[in-house]
Amino acid sequence: MIPRRILKSLVFPILVVPIFVVPMLVLCAGYAAGQAPAPAASFYLTPIGLAINLDTAKKAAAGALAEARKNGWLMAVAVVEPNGALVYYEKMDNTQLGSAEVAIDKARSAALYKRPTKAFQDAVAAGGAGLRVLALRGAEPVEGGLPIVVDGKLIGAIGLSGDLSEHDGQCAAAGAAGLK
Numbered sequence: 001m002i003p004r005r006i007l008k009s010l011v012f013p014i015l016v017v018p019i020f021v022v023p024m025l026v027l028c029a030g031y032a033a034g035q036a037p038a039p040a041a042s043f044y045l046t047p048i049g050l051a052i053n054l055d056t057a058k059k060a061a062a063g064a065l066a067e068a069r070k071n072g073w074l075m076a077v078a079v080v081e082p083n084g085a086l087v088y089y090e091k092m093d094n095t096q097l098g099s100a101e102v103a104i105d106k107a108r109s110a111a112l113y114k115r116p117t118k119a120f121q122d123a124v125a126a127g128g129a130g131l132r133v134l135a136l137r138g139a140e141p142v143e144g145g146l147p148i149v150v151d152g153k154l155i156g157a158i159g160l161s162g163d164l165s166e167h168d169g170q171c172a173a174a175g176a177a178g179l180k
Helices: 004-034 054-071 098-112 117-126 128-135 165-177
Strands: 076-080 086-091 145-150 153-161
Touching (some): 054 076, 054 153, 054 165, 076 165, 098 117, 098 145, 098 153, 117 165, 145 165, 153 165
Antiparallel strands (some): 076 086, 145 153
């Protein structure tokens, strides 16, 4: 027969430990799953081509501004080379003044980091490690900047600002799509 004192010392861990350990394991597993690395984006692998020329930049801007006019949105548009140098800029009458610089910044961000600025916006919105985006010099975490890729090569980027960021992105997509 097992003495009562020993029996109590065996029963306590068997009953109490699972009450605390199991929930901790579940929480840790959930945390680890949340920290799993996201699939690697291949934006950075896009090769850089010849810089966009003025006529092509104007064509992209015209497509973007046509989308803005169709929807009644006031926009500023900027098109840059892969290195972020401004090639073309246009602002619709009565567009808010702050949008002038923001459009250029969005275009530069999309070109220099070879990805849509919405990728930065989504990363910041997710929080946690995504907040590191805020430390990237020149990364604009607001939708509206898109790389311009022709024949699989980055030739520049387009940035729009003036309305809701979703509308800015819609107009940027219309401008970039007009070049394909």
